[in-house]
Amino acid sequence: MLGTKLSGKVIQNINSTFTGGGVAEILNRMIPLLQQLGVDARWSVIKGDDEFFSVTKKFHNALHGRAEEITERDYAIFQDTGKKNIAETEIYGDIIFVHDPQPIMLVNRKQEIGKKWIWRCHIDVSHANEAVWSFLEPYINKYDSAVFSSPSFSRVLPIRQFLVAPSIDPLSDKNKELPQAMIDSVMAKYGIPNDKPIITQVSRFDYLKDPVGVIEAFKIVKRNMDCCLVLAGGTATDDPEGEKVLAEVREKANNDPDIHILLLPPNSDIEINALQRASTIILQKSLREGFALTVSEALWKAKPVVASAVGGIPLQVKNKFTGLLSYGIEGTAFDLRQLLSNPEYAKWLGTNGREHVRYNFLITRHIKDYMLMFLAQEHSQEMVYL
Amino acid sequence: MNVIFEWLSENWLAVAVPLAVFLATLIAVFWLRAYSFRVLNRWISQAAWPASKILVESTRVPSALWCLFISAGLAISVSKIPSGWKNPINNGMWTLLLISITLTLLNIIGNLITHFSPKLKIPDNLTIVIRNGSRVIILLIAILVLLGIWNVPTAPVLLLIAVIIVVGILALRDIFPNIIAGFQINAAGHIKKGDYVKLGTGEEGYIIEMNWRTTDIRTLEENTVILPNSHLVRSSIINYGHPLKQAQEPFRFYTRVHLTELTGMKARSLRELVDILRTSSDAIVYFHTHHFLEQHHFLTPEPSSDFALWVTEAMGDEALGERLASVDTFSFFDLKSLRDRLVGIIDESLARTTENREAMPGREFYFMKSVVMILPTPYVAHDLRGLAECLRQLSLGSIYFHIFESRLRLGKGLNDFTVWLRDNLGENELGEEISRLDPYTYTLEGLRSQLIQMIEKRIK
Numbered sequence A: 001m002l003g004t005k006l007s008g009k010v011i012q013n014i015n016s017t018f019t020g021g022g023v024a025e026i027l028n029r030m031i032p033l034l035q036q037l038g039v040d041a042r043w044s045v046i047k048g049d050d051e052f053f054s055v056t057k058k059f060h061n062a063l064h065g066r067a068e069e070i071t072e073r074d075y076a077i078f079q080d081t082g083k084k085n086i087a088e089t090e091i092y093g094d095i096i097f098v099h100d101p102q103p104i105m106l107v108n109r110k111q112e113i114g115k116k117w118i119w120r121c122h123i124d125v126s127h128a129n130e131a132v133w134s135f136l137e138p139y140i141n142k143y144d145s146a147v148f149s150s151p152s153f154s155r156v157l158p159i160r161q162f163l164v165a166p167s168i169d170p171l172s173d174k175n176k177e178l179p180q181a182m183i184d185s186v187m188a189k190y191g192i193p194n195d196k197p198i199i200t201q202v203s204r205f206d207y208l209k210d211p212v213g214v215i216e217a218f219k220i221v222k223r224n225m226d227c228c229l230v231l232a233g234g235t236a237t238d239d240p241e242g243e244k245v246l247a248e249v250r251e252k253a254n255n256d257p258d259i260h261i262l263l264l265p266p267n268s269d270i271e272i273n274a275l276q277r278a279s280t281i282i283l284q285k286s287l288r289e290g291f292a293l294t295v296s297e298a299l300w301k302a303k304p305v306v307a308s309a310v311g312g313i314p315l316q317v318k319n320k321f322t323g324l325l326s327y328g329i330e331g332t333a334f335d336l337r338q339l340l341s342n343p344e345y346a347k348w349l350g351t352n353g354r355e356h357v358r359y360n361f362l363i364t365r366h367i368k369d370y371m372l373m374f375l376a377q378e379h380s381q382e383m384v385y386l
Numbered sequence B: 001m002n003v004i005f006e007w008l009s010e011n012w013l014a015v016a017v018p019l020a021v022f023l024a025t026l027i028a029v030f031w032l033r034a035y036s037f038r039v040l041n042r043w044i045s046q047a048a049w050p051a052s053k054i055l056v057e058s059t060r061v062p063s064a065l066w067c068l069f070i071s072a073g074l075a076i077s078v079s080k081i082p083s084g085w086k087n088p089i090n091n092g093m094w095t096l097l098l099i100s101i102t103l104t105l106l107n108i109i110g111n112l113i114t115h116f117s118p119k120l121k122i123p124d125n126l127t128i129v130i131r132n133g134s135r136v137i138i139l140l141i142a143i144l145v146l147l148g149i150w151n152v153p154t155a156p157v158l159l160l161i162a163v164i165i166v167v168g169i170l171a172l173r174d175i176f177p178n179i180i181a182g183f184q185i186n187a188a189g190h191i192k193k194g195d196y197v198k199l200g201t202g203e204e205g206y207i208i209e210m211n212w213r214t215t216d217i218r219t220l221e222e223n224t225v226i227l228p229n230s231h232l233v234r235s236s237i238i239n240y241g242h243p244l245k246q247a248q249e250p251f252r253f254y255t256r257v258h259l260t261e262l263t264g265m266k267a268r269s270l271r272e273l274v275d276i277l278r279t280s281s282d283a284i285v286y287f288h289t290h291h292f293l294e295q296h297h298f299l300t301p302e303p304s305s306d307f308a309l310w311v312t313e314a315m316g317d318e319a320l321g322e323r324l325a326s327v328d329t330f331s332f333f334d335l336k337s338l339r340d341r342l343v344g345i346i347d348e349s350l351a352r353t354t355e356n357r358e359a360m361p362g363r364e365f366y367f368m369k370s371v372v373m374i375l376p377t378p379y380v381a382h383d384l385r386g387l388a389e390c391l392r393q394l395s396l397g398s399i400y401f402h403i404f405e406s407r408l409r410l411g412k413g414l415n416d417f418t419v420w421l422r423d424n425l426g427e428n429e430l431g432e433e434i435s436r437l438d439p440y441t442y443t444l445e446g447l448r449s450q451l452i453q454m455i456e457k458r459i460k
Helices: A020-034 A049-062 A072-089 A104-113 A128-139 A179-191 A211-222 A242-253 A269-278 A293-298 A331-339 A345-358 A363-376 B004-047 B052-078 B081-121 B126-150 B157-172 B174-186 B229-234 B271-279 B282-297 B305-313 B318-325 B335-351 B384-393 B396-409 B414-423 B429-437 B445-457
Strands: A008-016 A041-045 A095-099 A117-120 A146-150 A160-163 A199-200 A227-232 A260-262 A282-283 A306-307 A324-326 A384-385 B196-200 B204-212 B214-218 B224-230 B237-239 B251-267 B365-381
Touching: A008 A020, A008 B429, A020 A041, A020 A363, A049 A072, A049 A128, A072 A104, A095 A104, A104 A117, A104 A128, A104 B157, A104 B214, A146 A363, A146 B429, A160 A363, A179 A269, A199 A211, A199 A269, A199 A293, A211 A227, A211 A242, A211 A331, A227 B237, A242 A260, A260 B365, A269 A293, A282 A293, A282 A331, A282 B214, A293 A306, A293 A345, A306 A331, A306 A345, A324 A331, A331 A345, A345 B282, A363 B251, A363 B365, B004 B052, B004 B204, B052 B081, B081 B126, B126 B157, B126 B174, B126 B229, B196 B305, B196 B384, B224 B229, B251 B282, B251 B384, B271 B305, B282 B305, B282 B396, B305 B318, B305 B365, B318 B335, B335 B396, B365 B384, B365 B396, B384 B445, B396 B414, B396 B445, B414 B429, B429 B445
Parallel strands: A008 A041, A008 A095, A095 A117, A117 A146, A146 A160, A199 A227, A199 A282, A227 A260, A282 A306, A306 A324, A384 B365
Antiparallel strands: A160 B251, B196 B204, B196 B237, B204 B214, B214 B224, B251 B365
């Protein structure tokens, strides 16, 4: 029904690439689904050379809160390419849905062509570099609306802001149901025993995911309970820090046979799915997070989750309802022991978690939110009879 | 004139004999007719068969004509009219008799069908078909007999009739089972117009039309489902019974979907929380007192507001969290009073302490509100049965809208069901009962079950 309310409107998505990266992946899934619902969603990309994209990579990191040295020349490169794209990009939508900072300057055409303009921020800007944010803010303020993935990413802005949390696709390799034989074969492949409880954290080897803290919490738990730990993830090929973190993790594990460190290659979605399904508890002891969809992935598999209250995790884990939130190593260990000792409670949390994801973090909700947001562009009221 | 008298004097026997036969036969057949009617009248007065009167009344006048025709026919037979004249006259006489008998039979059959159709609960359309079918059969037989009287060969006509019958059967082979099923349904009388039925095959609704071939059902979405009668007799049917009192205006169900709007405002401490809350819009107050319920409606209900959760978890103030969680949202009829109560509790707590604790970074309270889009659904209830069945099928979003949103956010002070039951059905008691139901103590599925139970109890 929402689709019919949007009929006749062209939704033009604009980002920087058709392939690679999270935004392209989301749009590749979203656009066909929106079209099937009768929404005329289309997709354009801007152009840019390597220099431009290296600047936008810096912007991206800076907005994530990482220390980046951004020079006046970087800003000039960004603006020059932005101006070229303003001149060259065909704007044909009734609603122009711009993703992330790379095409943000296109909004300068708003005065000329009108239409509704939305800026979708896929980045955790809760600790954004103020200089970069201040540079982007005048452009953001020209949009009709901005969209963020978590309340903590929002700021006081003169335009409307909407919350559209990311989502998981329950039919993707990472989340679909797997036959027990396949789960068993993955566990056998990595030599993980099935005769004791398994605690798993799936995340890349990065200090912000605190894999060393995970091992420390596990060692506290192991004093009283027989269980094993799986740390599964990859390292970014261009991230020298990843190798360092992995080395530290291995050192901390000290060849403990109950600690399984799995360096997974890209496209290991089925393996990750199997590991999550075979686990007794899923851990996400991050120090900083964007949204942390791995939590929704675990909850969708009805697994009890212990996670840090950072980034988008509190949206997914309501403490003591859909999982347990912890703040430190001891707290994490305490929560793990609670769940290992009380399987019924763990099961209840897992069941609640799955329902929570079913209603709030599946791709269907994501699409509904987008359609509502497109409709909201025509209605400024808080209650709208369609 | 003289010629006639002359002819009569010479041939008086040729006239007298047929005349005598005519008169004698006439007297005999009239006597027989009178006797038959006496017997029939006696039988009518004794017999319980209601159609006997139809038989007698329909044959009273034509039978007099039959007497005349029979007498005339016999008289002509014995007369000395030349055979070239005699046979056509004789055949003509039998033809008149046949026409009269045919008309009488048509009349009798028509009256019998009209008389028995309502008693056998045969639908009007089917009655017309049976009546016309009977007429065709009688006319066909009459035509065949007529052809026999006039010595016309009947084989081609019989062949034509056989072909028509075969073609008819082939053409109507799908319709016959439905007609037979229609008979069965009507004769059994298990369902009737106005009943609310649910079929084993999934269709359900009110029966709005039953004819000789199909039964029409109006679904809760106001669609009409046309079911072949043969489908109906093959399926298991739950009949919820006779129509209930119809509402003056039907209840049209709406549903709602919402999108979260961020305000960008956040609080790190209780002081900041209460300062922002004091001047917050109703939409923000509503969001943070209902958001948990909406997002976690599958859980065992915990009437937690976001304020209570945040104060407990991020500020570590369990006592204040408990006080905020125990605010009885149901006792408030508008959001301003609810906000004042929440602000009052936090102010009281702040007055007792000089400590200004702050939440950890990332655990601040973020103020939000929801943009609600209200959409019509195809579901419409005209009576209590319809209301219960719609509630069974509706999305939780619809139930949420009519119970929570309309009461507090739209500021009606009452849920929509109570208002409709009271104003359109005169069901004040049931409406009151629903208005007293505290929806905040149920999960939305639990609330759905509770509402259905209350309505079904009232129907019984």
